[in-house]
Amino acid sequence: MRIAIASGKGGTGKTTLSVNLARYASLSRRTLLADLDVEEPNSGVFIGGRLITEKEVFRQVPSWEEKRCTLCGKCSEYCKFNAVLKLGGKIVIMPELCHSCYACSELCPENALPMVSDPHGTIRHYQSDTLNFIEGRLNIGEEQAPPLIRETIKYTEHLNCSFELEFWDSPPGTSCPVITATSEADLVILVTEPTPFGLYDLQLAVETMKKLGKQTAVIVNRVGIGNEELFSYCAEQNLSVWATIPDSREIAELYSMGELIYPKIKEYRDSLDVILQRISELESQQCVKS
Amino acid sequence: MREIVIISGKGGTGKTSVAAALAFITSDNTVMGDCDVDAADLHLILQPDILQREDFFSGVKAEIDREICIGCGKCDEVCRFDALVVEGSTYRVEPLRCEGCGYCSYVCPVEAIRLKEQNIGECYISRTRAGSYLAHSRLGIGADNSGKLVTRVKRDARLLAERENKEFIIIDGSPGIGCPVIASLSGADFALIVTEPTRSGIHDLKRVLELSQNFGIPTGCLINKNDINLEIAEEIEIFLHENGIRYSGVIPYDIDFQQALSRGQSIIEYNPERWKPFFSELWNKISEREEKL
Numbered sequence: 001m002r003i004a005i006a007s008g009k010g011g012t013g014k015t016t017l018s019v020n021l022a023r024y025a026s027l028s029r030r031t032l033l034a035d036l037d038v039e040e041p042n043s044g045v046f047i048g049g050r051l052i053t054e055k056e057v058f059r060q061v062p063s064w065e066e067k068r069c070t071l072c073g074k075c076s077e078y079c080k081f082n083a084v085l086k087l088g089g090k091i092v093i094m095p096e097l098c099h100s101c102y103a104c105s106e107l108c109p110e111n112a113l114p115m116v117s118d119p120h121g122t123i124r125h126y127q128s129d130t131l132n133f134i135e136g137r138l139n140i141g142e143e144q145a146p147p148l149i150r151e152t153i154k155y156t157e158h159l160n161c162s163f164e165l166e167f168w169d170s171p172p173g174t175s176c177p178v179i180t181a182t183s184e185a186d187l188v189i190l191v192t193e194p195t196p197f198g199l200y201d202l203q204l205a206v207e208t209m210k211k212l213g214k215q216t217a218v219i220v221n222r223v224g225i226g227n228e229e230l231f232s233y234c235a236e237q238n239l240s241v242w243a244t245i246p247d248s249r250e251i252a253e254l255y256s257m258g259e260l261i262y263p264k265i266k267e268y269r270d271s272l273d274v275i276l277q278r279i280s281e282l283e284s285q286q287c288v289k290s
Numbered sequence: 291m292r293e294i295v296i297i298s299g300k301g302g303t304g305k306t307s308v309a310a311a312l313a314f315i316t317s318d319n320t321v322m323g324d325c326d327v328d329a330a331d332l333h334l335i336l337q338p339d340i341l342q343r344e345d346f347f348s349g350v351k352a353e354i355d356r357e358i359c360i361g362c363g364k365c366d367e368v369c370r371f372d373a374l375v376v377e378g379s380t381y382r383v384e385p386l387r388c389e390g391c392g393y394c395s396y397v398c399p400v401e402a403i404r405l406k407e408q409n410i411g412e413c414y415i416s417r418t419r420a421g422s423y424l425a426h427s428r429l430g431i432g433a434d435n436s437g438k439l440v441t442r443v444k445r446d447a448r449l450l451a452e453r454e455n456k457e458f459i460i461i462d463g464s465p466g467i468g469c470p471v472i473a474s475l476s477g478a479d480f481a482l483i484v485t486e487p488t489r490s491g492i493h494d495l496k497r498v499l500e501l502s503q504n505f506g507i508p509t510g511c512l513i514n515k516n517d518i519n520l521e522i523a524e525e526i527e528i529f530l531h532e533n534g535i536r537y538s539g540v541i542p543y544d545i546d547f548q549q550a551l552s553r554g555q556s557i558i559e560y561n562p563e564r565w566k567p568f569f570s571e572l573w574n575k576i577s578e579r580e581e582k583l
Contacts, residue, residue: 008328008329009301009302009329009331010298010300010301010302010329010465011300011301011302011303011465012301012302015490039465039466039467039468039471039497040299040300040465040466040467040493040494040497040498042300042490042493042494045489045490045493046489078392078393078396080349080350080390080391080392080405081391096472099389099391100370101370101371101389101391101392101393102368102370102393103368103391103392103393103396106368106393107393107396107397138467138468140467140497140500140501140504141472141501141504142468143437143468143469143472144468144469145466145468171466172301172328172329172465172466173328173329173436173464173465173466174328174329174429174431174432175327175328175429175432175433175434175436175470176434176436177466177468179386179432179434183386183387195548195551195552196331196334196551196552196554197306197329197331197334197551200329200331200334201329201331204328204329204431207431208431208432211386211431211432212386212432225548225552226548226551226552227552249518252518253518253519255488255490256486256487256488256489256491256518256519256522257488257489257519257522258488258489258490
């Protein structure tokens with residue numbers, strides 16, 4: 001089962017939950033953790049392991065072959081992203097705006113815009129005793145996360161072994177990066193906090209997941225701060241709150257040092273047990289259905 | 291007119307709380323802009339009166355007229371985004387996958403594909419309780435092109451600041467280092483990174499600092515909740531110093547931030563005795579630093 005861990009608002013505890021859940025689950029089941037928050041991949045801060053594969057990821061972008069070009073300007077008309085411009089006697093390419101759709105290149109009547117590889121990011125695969133960890137990391141200055149997120153997911157699909165549980169630490173927000181990261185998942189766990197920001201951004205995330213037709217569950221982090229409004233919203237929307245995690249300075253301090261929480265704090269481990277139990281229930285339901 | 295952009299790399303470090311506090315310090319000398327368009331939260335604190343509202347169109351998505359489609363599949367062959375789905379004997383576009391490149395429409399032999407302009411959200415100009423103007427937006431559910439919406443909000447803020455003769459624009463940016471962040475930074479006079487003394491905070495700070503420095507934008511840094519881990523806070527200060535960041539400040543961990551937020555207030559309104567002098571001083575340092583640059 002592929003489980004994306006997402007949130008509308010940043011900093012609600014996605015990564016903390018992803019790394020703890022994955023490591024804890026890996027003690028009893030074949031588990032993979034993928035960090036798809038490629039703009040700021042943080043899971044690796046908490047999860048070590050031996051680096052077994054490192055792969056540079058390239059994106060295909062057009063390059064201009066002046067000798068073949070007749071300056072007809074069709075490429076510039078085709079490009080919807082202003083990434084190919086005809087400026088005087090030149091074709092200027094802005095790779096950071098390119099979506100790698102190939103239209104300019106393949107429709108150029110003179111074949112004057114061959115696609116070339118442009119470094120985009122890196123995928124790393126780490127292995128520790130029990131856990132496989134895959135990280136996508138976007139190069140600084142690259143604008144578009146989705147292509148690397150897709151490549152990272154593809155990498156997990158082509159591994160030789162199969163995993164019972166895959167946890168995908170997803171980017172914050174509600175736009176293209178999170179849609180790319182969650183669209184292939186079987187379940188989306190939304191992590192939020194009981195504050196007005198947490199509630200507002202959860203509503204956006206829930207609407208997004210509805211539109212994607214995803215099954216969702218909610219984890220409320222830092223319970224004790226804020227107010228009850230979030231819980232009323234979840235009840236009204238029939239959103240299943242799987243677990244709550246108390247606000248705790250001890251958790252914040254362990255987190256700050258890049259340490260896992262569950263080995264030290266029993267309440268946190270209890271919450272993980274509840275979540276894993278709910279996941280198993282879903283798995284057996286899906287087995288019955290299929 | 292000077293534009294200050296607040297960013298963080300990592301989410302949830304307190305960008306919006308800092309932006310809202312500065313709105314109350316600078317009050318009617320400022321236009322605020324909420325460029326965290328994915329999760330625009332500044333209005334929850336500033337509770338603005340909306341003066342102007344406008345639909346925002348950006349980009350296109352393909353649509354297939356299934357009466358005309360002959361099911362040849364040329365569109366599917368060229369689409370790099372896996373956005374075409376066979377249904378019966380014709381094709382359909384899955385809008386959440388379509389990136390609007392238009393390639394399918396160029397190769398369709400029967401012209402069954404139309405590119406439809408997308409309404410991706412709404413833009414607002416508002417007046418806030420703090421006395422400042424606010425340029426903000428609501429991004430539609432599942433919409434892309436958030437970078438374009440950021441550019442639009444920034445343009446609104448600049449026009450407003452020019453028209454109303456305001457000295458400062460303060461932009462609440464988004465987490466990450468991708469297109470909305472790059473769009474927020476473009477043309478800014480100063481970037482203020484809000485970070486936290488955690489391993490993740492420092493990791494993300496390094497990446498976002500490299501980005502702002504690549505753009506050649508003078509950058510300062512605030513370490514929020516610095517006493518959560520004084521050791522890492524010190525490590526961050528050393529790192530900043532080594533990287534030529536001459537301005538940095540700290541904000542202590544304080545329950546006031548959560549309390550204020552829960553009431554939909556800025557920290558300045560919640561506990562003015564404590565926080566007004568604190569943020570006034572901080573603002574003086576930022577604006578002074580910024581003048582020297």
